[in-house]
Amino acid sequence: MDIEQKQAEHIDYFVKQASNQKGPALASVITEATSHPSLFAFSEILSVPTVLELQGTEHSVYLELLRLFAHGTWSEYKSVADRLPHLLPDQVLKLKQLTVLTLAETNKVLPYEGLMQELDVSNVRELEDFLINECMYVGIVRGKLDQLRRCFEVQFAAGRDLRPGQLGNMIQTLSNWLVTSDDLLVSIQEKIKWADTMSELDKKHGKEVEEKVEEVKKSLKKLKTVSRPTLTSEGTRRSTLKVE
Amino acid sequence: MASSSSSGLTFKLHPLVILNISDHYTRVKSQSQLPLLSSAHASNGDDSAPASSVLASAPPRVFGCVIGVQRGRTVEIFNSFELLYDPSTHSLDRTFLEKKQELYKKVFPNFYILGWYSTGSDAHESDMHIHKALMDINESPVYVLLNPSINHAQKDLPVTIYESELHVIDGIPQLIFVQASYTIETVEAERISVDHVAHLKPSDGGSAATQLAAHLTGIHSAIKMLNSRIRVLHQHLLGMQKGDIPCENSLLRQVSSLLRRLPAIESEKFQDDFLMEYSDTLLVTYLAMLTNCSSTTNELVEKFNTAYDRHSRRGGRTAFI
Numbered sequence: 001m002d003i004e005q006k007q008a009e010h011i012d013y014f015v016k017q018a019s020n021q022k023g024p025a026l027a028s029v030i031t032e033a034t035s036h037p038s039l040f041a042f043s044e045i046l047s048v049p050t051v052l053e054l055q056g057t058e059h060s061v062y063l064e065l066l067r068l069f070a071h072g073t074w075s076e077y078k079s080v081a082d083r084l085p086h087l088l089p090d091q092v093l094k095l096k097q098l099t100v101l102t103l104a105e106t107n108k109v110l111p112y113e114g115l116m117q118e119l120d121v122s123n124v125r126e127l128e129d130f131l132i133n134e135c136m137y138v139g140i141v142r143g144k145l146d147q148l149r150r151c152f153e154v155q156f157a158a159g160r161d162l163r164p165g166q167l168g169n170m171i172q173t174l175s176n177w178l179v180t181s182d183d184l185l186v187s188i189q190e191k192i193k194w195a196d197t198m199s200e201l202d203k204k205h206g207k208e209v210e211e212k213v214e215e216v217k218k219s220l221k222k223l224k225t226v227s228r229p230t231l232t233s234e235g236t237r238r239s240t241l242k243v244e
Numbered sequence: 245m246a247s248s249s250s251s252g253l254t255f256k257l258h259p260l261v262i263l264n265i266s267d268h269y270t271r272v273k274s275q276s277q278l279p280l281l282s283s284a285h286a287s288n289g290d291d292s293a294p295a296s297s298v299l300a301s302a303p304p305r306v307f308g309c310v311i312g313v314q315r316g317r318t319v320e321i322f323n324s325f326e327l328l329y330d331p332s333t334h335s336l337d338r339t340f341l342e343k344k345q346e347l348y349k350k351v352f353p354n355f356y357i358l359g360w361y362s363t364g365s366d367a368h369e370s371d372m373h374i375h376k377a378l379m380d381i382n383e384s385p386v387y388v389l390l391n392p393s394i395n396h397a398q399k400d401l402p403v404t405i406y407e408s409e410l411h412v413i414d415g416i417p418q419l420i421f422v423q424a425s426y427t428i429e430t431v432e433a434e435r436i437s438v439d440h441v442a443h444l445k446p447s448d449g450g451s452a453a454t455q456l457a458a459h460l461t462g463i464h465s466a467i468k469m470l471n472s473r474i475r476v477l478h479q480h481l482l483g484m485q486k487g488d489i490p491c492e493n494s495l496l497r498q499v500s501s502l503l504r505r506l507p508a509i510e511s512e513k514f515q516d517d518f519l520m521e522y523s524d525t526l527l528v529t530y531l532a533m534l535t536n537c538s539s540t541t542n543e544l545v546e547k548f549n550t551a552y553d554r555h556s557r558r559g560g561r562t563a564f565i
């Protein structure tokens with residue numbers, strides 16, 4: 001959540017710049033925005049009307065570039081690289097960071113192989129350096145690097161800009177979460193009731209056993225008064241009658 | 245007398261102060277009841293007065309001083325101590341106050357006297373005298389008022405902080421009390437003790453069932469809070485989708501990053517560890533039960549042998565019923 005705070009002022013700045021300028025000047029604004037080291041959110045800039053006007057003009061490539069930075073990955077860029085303007089090394093870095101974020105969207109455990117492929121990195125050392133320096137220290141990703149299993153466990157990843165369809169998915173996930181937690185609440189309440197009833201039953205059982213013990217003790221004392229010769233059926237009948 | 249304060253000072257209150265005031269009040273109240281009632285009645289001071297009408301008409305008011313630090317516009321109240329109140333002169337014992345102040349200064353050199361406290365349901369006129377008396381120590385003292393009557397419907401703390409302001413009433417500039425808002429600020433030690441009090445478990449290690457029930461109740465309330473927060477988020481997103489609420493991208497990004505953390509614990513390693521610990525616990529419980537059973541059986545066998553010993557001369561016992 002602190003990423004958002006850090007970005008907030010940059011976003012405001014760029015939105016202001018974008019709305020003040022038009023046409024070709026916007027190209028330089030977009031380039032500046034996409035190479036800025038702490039800015040990862042572009043949907044606000046995308047929604048500025050002057051930027052949207054770029055569609056269809058000769059500078060629409062920059063709009064496409066901005067859209068790619070908002071939603072796309074490094075491999076997507078490579079496939080359309082000839083159409084888009086050449087990227088500065090800062091922009092390349094940022095696009096790779098955003099790629100990591102997108103990958104973290106789908107899986108929580110990212111294997112090194114997949115990461116190396118997506119990011120065009122050839123050895124593990126470079127990959128780990130990239131992840132540590134560019135992603136974790138910046139704060140967009142938090143997780144554990146497992147070199148033995150050659151994977152990267154993501155615990156937290158900053159959000160990327162939303163595609164229009166993703167809102168529905170998010171609402172679905174939220175309602176699932178709600179349903180699960182409701183069920184959990186109900187089952188916890190049942191458990192509490194169960195614990196209470198079991199303890200009640202236990203106490204009752206204990207009391208019953210104690211009462212029986214008391215009865216037996218009393219009957220023993222009464223039987224002691226019955227002397228031995230009366231062990232005839234008469235005597236036992238009398239003694240049992242006394243107990244009842 | 246109270247409207248909202250306009251001085252712009254932010255107040256931070258530590259729980260220690262609230263505990264001190266309530267402790268002071270409780271002690272005074274229970275001490276004043278003991279000589280009056282015939283039976284030793286250790287009453288909980290925050291309850292309303294018991295049915296015996298021997299008690300004084302109103303619960304006693306206690307007074308004291310609050311100390312803390314003022315940095316710029318933030319007033320942080322750390323601690324408090326008690327003072328003697330002289331009902332005849334409607335003022336606090338000055339020499340005692342100064343002596344205490346000196347002692348506290350030695351231990352806490354940073355703390356200054358920020359004001360005073362009292363108990364009751366509302367501020368009184370006579371409080372202004374005390375307030376003015378303190379104004380030579382601190383030009384704008386604060387007045388912390390604790391309401392000791394328990395109101396179950398009230399969700400907030402019954403503590404109010406008043407400041408004094410100079411208002412013109414009927415052409416005469418007068419000092420009146422105005423209410424100020426405050427926040428509770430805790431040090432780690434305070435948080436631990438407040439947490440401890442809040443989670444009072446059956447202290448004798450009751451029966452396992454009551455401890456289990458208490459633990460589950462705690463979890464239940466925590467999940468309930470989480471549930472209500474998720475519900476709020478859900479409604480908000482639904483509103484955004486429908487278009488009632490303007491889309492706020494930063495919020496959506498945060499929500500998406502949050503949702504991506506779900507399911508939070510589903511890796512294979514977790515399942516393995518969890519199941520192992522579960523079966524370990526079950527095994528240990530089973531083993532304990534078995535040991536218990538075997539020892540009980542052993543006792544029974546010994547008793548049986550003692551009772552039905554063939555070589556005993558007592559023979560001829562009646563059958564066990």
